[in-house]
Amino acid sequence: MTTITSAQAYLVDIDVETVRTDAVQAFLKQETVFVSITTSDGLTGVGYSYTIGTGGRSVLQMLRDHLVPRLEGQDSSKIEAIWMDLFASTRATTVGAITSLALAAVDTALWDLKCQRAAAPLWKVAGGFRRDVPLYDTEGGWLHLSQDELVSGAIASRDAGWGGAKLKVGKASHREDLERLLAVREAVGDRFDIMVDANQSMTAAEAIRRAHSFEPVDLFWFEEPLPATDISGHERLARATTIPIAVGESMYSIAQFREYLERGAASIIQVDAARVGGITPWIKVAHLAESFNVAVCPHFLMELHVSLVAAVPNGRYVEHIPQLRSITRNEMAIKDGHALAPDTPGLGIEWDPDAIDDRRVA
Structure with a gap:
């Protein structure tokens, strides 16, 4: 069993790369919520979610208060079971943006682990x-x-x-x-x-x-x-x-x-x-x-x-x-x-830890 030994959530702000406007709003920044999950077989999966300017801290708090604490000890390969457990634990706020965005950060981390373990790319x-x-x-x-x-x-x-x-x-x-x-x-x-x-x-x-x-x-x-x-x-x-x-x-x-x-x-x-x-x-x-x-x-x-x-x-x-x-x-x-599509095992996104740490806000 590939047991989850630790998990953490954190928030990173990313400036927009260009001015972006539409009929109702402007893209202010990307509030990017990360979840990092480590398992007993020595792998670490990184998942993420986002908002375009507001609500990132609310997503982060949902993760820290309610979702991440439920992960330790679970079998990371049981992605459907974990998703349904987290969803069921937050029924009072589903279906809604905050909960869905929080679930996505966990779920993408689990898929990153799944692909790494299979030594195959996500696609x-x-x-x-x-x-x-x-x-x-x-x-x-x-x-x-x-x-x-x-x-x-x-x-x-x-x-x-x-x-x-x-x-x-x-x-x-x-x-x-x-x-x-x-x-x-x-x-x-x-x-x-x-x-x-x-x-x-x-x-x-x-x-x-x-x-x-x-x-x-x-x-x-x-x-x-x-x-x-x-x-x-x-x-x-x-x-x-x-x-x-x-x-x-x-x-x-x-x-x-x-x-x-x-x-x-x-x-x-x-x-x-x-x-x-x-x-x-x-x-x-x-x-x-x-x-x-x-x-x-x-x-x-x-x-x-x-x-x-x-x-x-x-x-x-x-x-x-x-x-x-x-x-x-x-x-x-x-x-x-x-x-x-990236052909490397995992999500195919090569994160820069130093750049992420420089932009952490929570």
Whole structure:
């Protein structure tokens, strides 16, 4: 038995690598919550979770007060059992963001241990469908950027061989959104995917109106047009437009994804391993989407998600937003417009302990 002998949780703040704005907020910093687990066979697994500016200390306290104390003495190979034990112990706060983010930090550490013990990379242990996955860019599409900057960013992504680029929408006038999208489409041609993201900023009526105006752009998807809690609004929107509707980054349980899929309210699933509670539920959501013949294109966390998208047959895209370079010694490999899942045992993220210690805040 690979008994857990010790575990600790700590918080690290990472500055954003570039200015990032959308229709509702700015990315202030990445509050990164780490969990380190050591086992009786001499291995140490490191897992992590994150917020984009607030709530990190709350996640950390949930871990320190309630989850980490339950780990010592457990068999680290029993990942499902540990996940369910921790989930059951916090039923008063589930399903919710704080608990799911805390669970994810533990779960990713356990998967790191599992892959190390198997002497295999995550993408193989989690399924092993393929190593390389298509890449799309978000860094050139933020809402504060000018139209010319959007165009130049999309052209750069196309010329690099990437499959697409995502642009933020939600300007005061739908006409301004449309002008910006049409300018990008004209510049990149019709063989390059353009995604748009409204970050939950619209009513159903406004989303339907903007979707109709966006249809000539031939968008690959319309992301988070409405609040994630408005399933009926997404259902109405999906029926009203030919543009695929993408959701998932603001959903925290498998059941939420099931309801969206059952009601035909989404046709792209953007499950985030941190926000859904870790790799264990992420894989379940991916297979659930596969049963509905729906693609998975996860939100953020490209350094982790590249391996998960590579693991499953319905993984379609990885989102390019680099954010860990200040605390890691390696970067996600990119070749011929595709991201390559790390081939080293574990999560494939080579942490820089000194850089992490320099940024610890709790």
